[in-house]
Amino acid sequence: MKPTDERVRDDNAPPDAPVPDYRPIERFWPYVDLPEQPTDEELAALSPELSAALFGRAPLPFSVSLEFPAFDGDDYNRALALARASAEYRELGTGATLRHRARFYPENALQLRDLFDIVGRFDACEVLIDDHPVPYARELWLPLVWFLIT
Numbered sequence: 001m002k003p004t005d006e007r008v009r010d011d012n013a014p015p016d017a018p019v020p021d022y023r024p025i026e027r028f029w030p031y032v033d034l035p036e037q038p039t040d041e042e043l044a045a046l047s048p049e050l051s052a053a054l055f056g057r058a059p060l061p062f063s064v065s066l067e068f069p070a071f072d073g074d075d076y077n078r079a080l081a082l083a084r085a086s087a088e089y090r091e092l093g094t095g096a097t098l099r100h101r102a103r104f105y106p107e108n109a110l111q112l113r114d115l116f117d118i119v120g121r122f123d124a125c126e127v128l129i130d131d132h133p134v135p136y137a138r139e140l141w142l143p144l145v146w147f148l149i150t
Contacts, residue, residue: 066102066116066119067125068099068126082111082114083101084102088102110149113145
């Protein structure tokens with residue numbers, strides 16, 4: 001090709017592209033009214049670890065949480081009733097991996113002890129201090145909370 005030929009173009013020029021006869025829709029989601037922000041129900045369903053990572057740790061008072069699996073026995077319904085009556089109750093997982101988490105504040109130490117009397121005999125029962133597993137939570141922290149019972 002000669003430099004004087006009409007087809008000679010600049011090396012940096014974009015190639016010719018055909019122009020479509022229609023303009024595509026700029027909608028990327030099949031849903032018309034997607035909210036930009038998560039709903040309150042979606043935020044409440046987040047695990048405490050994920051919520052802390054996304055939004056930072058909210059200033060909560062000292063709390064003790066019991067997390068326990070489903071079990072067979074007469075006490076299971078009573079344990080669920082006590083857990084649901086706690087300050088915050090959450091079900092984690094489904095089916096065989098279902099676990100119940102109940103948060104108690106110091107003023108509810110008696111209800112915490114009543115629930116722990118039922119579920120504390122299981123090795124799968126976890127005691128969480130401010131949503132974190134802490135060494136000696138069963139042996140040290142719970143007896144300290146029992147001192148708050150009047």
